Amino acid sequence: MIWHLIAAIFAALAAAGIGLILRNLSRNRLPKWIVPVFAGLGMLGYQIHVEYSWFEHKQQQLPESSVVVSSATGTEVWRPWTFVFPITTQFSVVDSDNIITRDIEGDQVVEFILYQFIRRHTDFVSTQPYLLNCESRELVPLSNEAGEAQLSELRHLRETSTLLATVCGNADT
Incomplete structure (x- = not known):
């Protein structure tokens, strides 16, 4: 469970970085709140991915x-x-x-x-x-x-x- 928390934090940091890059590319025309919004979307996206891939992941761990x-x-x-x-x-x-x-x-x-x-x-x-x-x-x-x-x-x-x-x-x- 700790690994999911760490992965969610890294997903948030990566998405926040994308938001920051978009803000810099737009010469700061995008609002400042886009960075934390991207961070939240990154965490949410990671959590959704983990929930929907749980079944396939568990099946791969089972014996033949x-x-x-x-x-x-x-x-x-x-x-x-x-x-x-x-x-x-x-x-x-x-x-x-x-x-x-x-x-x-x-x-x-x-x-x-x-x-x-x-x-x-x-x-x-x-x-x-x-x-x-x-x-x-x-x-x-x-x-x-x-x-x-x-x-x-x-x-x-x-x-x-x-x-x-x-x-x-x-x-x-």
């Missing part, structure tokens, strides 16, 4: 075997540009190398870990192990401590679910 199965965009009032161009605020990933396939009573059952990345003032990553029956499309989370199925949170996935296609499609290979 990671597959993004869902992402969510959001809008915020204090960032009015997000109403025109929504920003990716979270996404979920499955590591295809860590999928365990079992055949239980003729049904293909897959155990995997779903990683969820959430953008906040600091990045937040949560992990949750799951058990998925590929034939019935039943998804049930496993408790992190004992690995027991939490049947009260059982849900059914749609046939077109990216998670189902990723996890069960990978299990076939």
